[in-house]
Amino acid sequence: MPRTPTERTCILRLENVSLSFDESPKVLDNISLELWTGDTKIVLGAAGAGKTVMFKVALGLLKPTSGRVYLFGQDVTDFDESHWFEVRNHIGVLFQEGGLFDSLTIEENVAYPLVNRSHRTAEEVHPEVEQALRFVELGNTLSKFPSELSGGMRRRVGIARAGISDPALLLYDSPTAGLDPITANNIMTLIVQDRETRNATSAIISHRFQDGHIMANFRYNPDSKRLERIPDGSPLRQRTRFVVMREGRIVFEGSEGELDASTDPYIAKFSMQRSAH
């Protein structure tokens, strides 16, 4: 599953994926989605629309009732857990609440993927961990525990952990949920920065249109260390696509402009958020 920067390959493909628990209505209903190298997907939708479930299917944490899942070109639908571990080594994840281990320090949390996957010792990975935490501006929290940090800080630690093993695919589940606008924007800046520095493919679940707006229109300038607008007509603009989910179905897929132009009241709700701010 190596990543070649020049060649565009399909990193993640969901093919007619459906999922239901017991006899309740379908949580995912015939979802098809493709994510190519360097792409950014913004998954929008109301609470309970199935966004997180879709992520978990893509990660193999949940098994679809029907349909196929392809990751890095191979059909992983029927993989058992031990095979999944190999595939997941190439995916970085930020969970909704950060998903940090309470019983481990921040340093151990961020080091976890490296120690676990490459079987290196904590001392060996220390410089990388420190650098990753400095990247999210939390270089002084190494020996703290997750419970001692604020929600936004935990989220940033989660971002550091997701990216530390330099994965080919990054999945962020609601990186800004429940955060104040300033912190939320800082987090989005980090994610943009992450995208530019690693050239990773990413998918972001959100219920805030602004998150997608930042991803679609801004890039990180390493010289000024700030975000700057992507010039019109730049191919980078084409890389960010929006997906809107409703009750387990994908009801919209397209660019920011198309999302703005949509007349469907449910879809328009996610673009109107922008005009409201």
Add this chain to the structure above:
Amino acid sequence: MLDILKSPIVTFQEFILLAGRATTNIVRRPFYGRDVILQMDTIGVGSLPITILIGFFSGAVMALQMSRALSQYGATGQVGQITAITLVREMGPVLTALLVAGRNASGIASELGSMKVTEQIDAMRALGTDPIKKLVTPRLIATCTTLPLLTIIADFIGIIGGYLVAVPLLALTTSSQYWNNAWRSLEYNDIAQGLLKPLVFAFIISLVGCLYGIRTTGGTQGVGRATTQAVVVASVWIFVCTFLITRVFVNL
């Protein structure tokens, strides 16, 4: 009718699957030695003071109860034998297991349950660690090694408790007769079931705790529910199993 049976059968099936996976993991890499030691400390060393206390009083109360019954037959000299046999065969294993179930089945269920609801178990899987290997197997190993040891300690302290009541307090018998009686009355059969029981109970306590923890759904309320269920289910199975094991050994 079948619907009522469905849920317990599914739970039992999950229990068997978890037991199978957790047990086979004992011999599979990677090993989490540090976690095993940590759990042994929490489950074993942590339960030691209360085990000693309960062991002492169960032995003492046994001698006290028996003093009346035995004096009716003029057989007060047998108090050592009765205390030793009841403790080693039944009271020691069951009381210790119930204590550890109350302390640790609940502890395990709430810890794993909170990890489940805060997505830590999903995160663990996403980061390439098998939660059964990392969380369940160490708890299983730790409980299976410490519970028999705790039981042995409880048995011994209980016999001392019985001695203190029988000899210095009530003068039912002499010191040497008590110890002689207690020592000689124990056969291999008693020791075997006295050690097999805690092993089986340890299996039940750790796996029931883990199962209810891992199955937790529905936020913090779900964690509370899982904890209660784990203790109740583990305690019930301890009683069922002690009956079944005794039934087998009684005929041997």
